Amino acid sequence: MAGPSFEEWISHLGLQQINDPQFDKPIYRKTSFGELELSAEIEKKISTSLRNARDRRKIPRSKLAPMLGLSDQVYNRYENAVSRLTVGRLLHICEVLDISPVEILYPVAPHLWGEELGEAEARKSIIDKLELFDGPTLTAIFDFLLHVQTKPNGTGSEDHDRAAQAAPSFSVAVGSANGSDLHGGK
Numbered sequence: 001m002a003g004p005s006f007e008e009w010i011s012h013l014g015l016q017q018i019n020d021p022q023f024d025k026p027i028y029r030k031t032s033f034g035e036l037e038l039s040a041e042i043e044k045k046i047s048t049s050l051r052n053a054r055d056r057r058k059i060p061r062s063k064l065a066p067m068l069g070l071s072d073q074v075y076n077r078y079e080n081a082v083s084r085l086t087v088g089r090l091l092h093i094c095e096v097l098d099i100s101p102v103e104i105l106y107p108v109a110p111h112l113w114g115e116e117l118g119e120a121e122a123r124k125s126i127i128d129k130l131e132l133f134d135g136p137t138l139t140a141i142f143d144f145l146l147h148v149q150t151k152p153n154g155t156g157s158e159d160h161d162r163a164a165q166a167a168p169s170f171s172v173a174v175g176s177a178n179g180s181d182l183h184g185g186k
Contacts, residue, residue, distance in 0.1 A: 010028055013028075013030075014030055015028035015029060015030060016028065016029060016030075016031060016036060018036050018038070020038050020039050021038070021040075022038070022039040022040065023039070030111060031111065032109060032110070032111040033110070033111055033116070033117055040081075042108060042109075043081040043084060044081045045107065045108040046081070046085060046104065046108050047078065047079050047080055047081040048107070049103075049104045049105070049107045049108055050078060050079055050085070050093065050104055051079045052107070053097055053099055053103050053104055054079075054097065057097055057098075057099075059097070061075055061076060061079065064093075064096065064097075067096045068089070068092055068093065068096060090104065100127075100131065102124070102127055106120075106124050110124070
């Protein structure tokens, strides 16, 4: 048995065919909340996102470029969508700017964080909040999440019971890690 056909995979993955001038053959993409974007548009958004991240940290391009082993002119090509970033270069930029790749990628492709804009924004807000927690708090949150039922599995309420059992230790750990109560946060 050969498995699903190419067309079945396209349908299953929710992809749509797009004829992008930067590619010789049709490619398949997910819509960004109803809109298909061409590669050139995506590159412009990545450039803007990159520039915004650098600006938020108030690091001049002339100082950032040598930290990356680049001349100012070469780095400028990334921020002006003349040159494409490699994944390795993106990771290096994130290291130097001390940011998560999410800060660069979310503005470019929020649809990767949720099926609807509200879901994507909520997930991004949760990620932003998680980045503020210290190690013990993250461990407590993770331990709690291990016990939360995420999809119905037909086994009854035992998963909910485990979450209820974990909740007291979760609130104690988070409260002590934050130096505040559970709802007050930092």
